[in-house]
Amino acid sequence: MISRRILNMAAAQKLTDQELIEKIRKVRLADLSDGMDALGLVNVGSMSTDMRPLRPGIAFAGFAYTVKLIKSQEPVIPSSSVEEYFKKNGEWCREVYTFDRIMKNDDITDKVLVIDMDGYPGGVLGSDNMLAYKFRGMAGAVVDGGCRDSFECNLEEVNVFSTRRTFHHVSFRLAHGGVNIPVQCAGVTVHPGDVICADDDGVLVIPRNRAEEVLEFAIAILQADQKARTAKYEALGMQPDYTLNRLGE
Numbered sequence: 001m002i003s004r005r006i007l008n009m010a011a012a013q014k015l016t017d018q019e020l021i022e023k024i025r026k027v028r029l030a031d032l033s034d035g036m037d038a039l040g041l042v043n044v045g046s047m048s049t050d051m052r053p054l055r056p057g058i059a060f061a062g063f064a065y066t067v068k069l070i071k072s073q074e075p076v077i078p079s080s081s082v083e084e085y086f087k088k089n090g091e092w093c094r095e096v097y098t099f100d101r102i103m104k105n106d107d108i109t110d111k112v113l114v115i116d117m118d119g120y121p122g123g124v125l126g127s128d129n130m131l132a133y134k135f136r137g138m139a140g141a142v143v144d145g146g147c148r149d150s151f152e153c154n155l156e157e158v159n160v161f162s163t164r165r166t167f168h169h170v171s172f173r174l175a176h177g178g179v180n181i182p183v184q185c186a187g188v189t190v191h192p193g194d195v196i197c198a199d200d201d202g203v204l205v206i207p208r209n210r211a212e213e214v215l216e217f218a219i220a221i222l223q224a225d226q227k228a229r230t231a232k233y234e235a236l237g238m239q240p241d242y243t244l245n246r247l248g249e
């Protein structure tokens with residue numbers, strides 16, 4: 001178990017948040033993870049391998065905007081008409097989607113929505129709310145639970161990682177538990193403002209106060225990898241692709 005002392009050994013911050021996130025987006029999770037290892041942060045911030053992208057090729061980085069949902073004991077009362085269903089469901093959604101109303105007042109540009117669903121596997125995200133968040137500049141979402149409308153989400157090219165796919169909703173099953181508080185997500189405690197990095201390999205959480213040191217190692221590690229792979233591409237007569245020049249050097 002890593003001690004908080006190691007996690008908190010921060011170097012001075014030299015980059016603005018914007019500069020940091022732009023640089024982090026150029027490196028791979030493998031480089032960042034090796035950078036964490038180099039600093040003794042071994043396996044720290046690694047979300048469970050259950051956390052998977054909705055489609056190949058999703059990659060993003062941003063600052064955590066955390067949401068906590070809690071299991072609710074409310075019984076589901078059957079509706080006797082469509083009108084009644086919409087009324088009841090609407091009231092319940094108002095409760096569980098309190099986070100969505102709060103977020104409307106916040107700038108979510110370059111944020112990553114990190115949702116703790118208290119272990120409930122339903123779909124709090126879908127093709128409707130994710131499209132709205134994309135439009136507002138959110139980098140992506142990481143949910144320990146489900147996302148539904150997967151096919152439409154992929155057509156819309158919204159960026160979601162989740163531990164489940166489902167068609168179930170969360171109304172009547174979950175209630176609002178708070179925003180921008182520490183949450184548990186796929187085995188990691190995430191604090192608001194942590195740097196959340198995601199690519200095909202998974203999701204990694206880096207505390208903001210260690211991110212610049214991690215990045216310094218990650219860039220050097222990527223440069224060494226690119227040099228080694230460039231030589232192999234040449235030996236094999238393969239055309240170079242953009243992964244050999246991710247840093248744009």
Ligand SMILES: O=C([O-])CC(=O)C(=O)O
Pocket residue numbers: 123124125126127128129130148149
């Ligand atoms: O309806 C919801 O709350 C979740 C969903 O399926 C969507 O946003 O498309």
Ligand SMILES: [Mg+2]
Pocket residue numbers: 126127128148149
């Ligand atoms: Mg939907």
